[in-house]
Amino acid sequence: MSAVIENSPRTLSESGEFRFSCGRELACFNKCCRDVNIYLTPIDIALMRRALGISSGELLKTHVIPLFPKAIGHPVMLLKMRKSDKSCPFTTDNGCRIYNARPWSCRSFPLEPADGEGFSIVKRDFCLGFDGEHVQKVSDWRDGQDMKLHEAVNNIWSSVTQHPAVDRVNLLDGPGRDVFFIGSYNPDEFRSMIFNSGFLNHFSVDEETLRRVREDDIELIGFGVKWMRTVLFGENMLARR
Ligand code: SF4
Numbered sequence: 068m069s070a071v072i073e074n075s076p077r078t079l080s081e082s083g084e085f086r087f088s089c090g091r092e093l094a095c096f097n098k099c100c101r102d103v104n105i106y107l108t109p110i111d112i113a114l115m116r117r118a119l120g121i122s123s124g125e126l127l128k129t130h131v132i133p134l135f136p137k138a139i140g141h142p143v144m145l146l147k148m149r150k151s152d153k154s155c156p157f158t159t160d161n162g163c164r165i166y167n168a169r170p171w172s173c174r175s176f177p178l179e180p181a182d183g184e185g186f187s188i189v190k191r192d193f194c195l196g197f198d199g200e201h202v203q204k205v206s207d208w209r210d211g212q213d214m215k216l217h218e219a220v221n222n223i224w225s226s227v228t229q230h231p232a233v234d235r236v237n238l239l240d241g242p243g244r245d246v247f248f249i250g251s252y253n254p255d256e257f258r259s260m261i262f263n264s265g266f267l268n269h270f271s272v273d274e275e276t277l278r279r280v281r282e283d284d285i286e287l288i289g290f291g292v293k294w295m296r297t298v299l300f301g302e303n304m305l306a307r308r
């Protein structure tokens with residue numbers, strides 16, 4: 068008989084183990100993709116719009132509810148559920164239509180970062196994934212969900228959202244909001260602004276950086292972070308002309 072690891076509220080490290088398995092053979096298949104709050108980060112939006120073959124502007128217009136919570140201090144993007152049954156618009160009978168580009172929070176479930184360090188387990192009453200016998204390490208689960216790129220990019224972005232001077236800048240209204248919005252959530256518009264407006268008259272950017280920003284969405288997000296920190300917080304991360 069295999070050992071049963073009880074999933075308790077304890078905090079797990081990367082080497083910790085938990086009991087969970089998910090699959091389309093379970094009666095709960097797709098239930099977790101309904102009536103759920105999924106907040107999108109810059110890399111989520113960049114990958115999702117590519118998978119859907121639409122621009123980031125279209126993604127924002129069609130599938131996102133922008134929220135401006137004072138408690139958080141910057142705009143957040145909530146994935147819009149279908150009106151009819153509150154299911155995610157990307158759910159199909161076969162599962163997620165954008166599985167390889169699904170957002171970080173879809174990858175993370177049933178783990179979430181704990182306060183401080185480690186991970187805690189999120190339980191949902193309808194989820195049968197906890198009823199099986201399969202036990203795995205946190206690190207193996209996370210590797211299987213391919214979360215590292217998302218987390219590396221989110222970490223870079225957090226240098227804006229958790230900047231020491233963030234409380235002194237209004238990111239919820241006016242020009243601060245506009246800068247944060249385009250630099251974080253609208254990569255196609257931001258790229259167009261860099262190459263098709265007077266942006267390069269104001270900032271000196273070398274050719275190699277421009278090439279990478281033009282071709283690579285992750286480079287664009289990193290460049291956006293430097294631009295936001297320069298414009299919003301007065302750092303010298305981009306050289307002004
Ligand atoms: S994006 Fe995919 S995995 Fe996430 S809730 Fe929607 S259908 Fe489910």
Ligand code: SF4
Pocket residue numbers: 088089090093095096097098099100176193194195196197
């Ligand atoms: S086991 Fe949980 S995560 Fe997997 S499909 Fe069922 S409800 Fe969703």
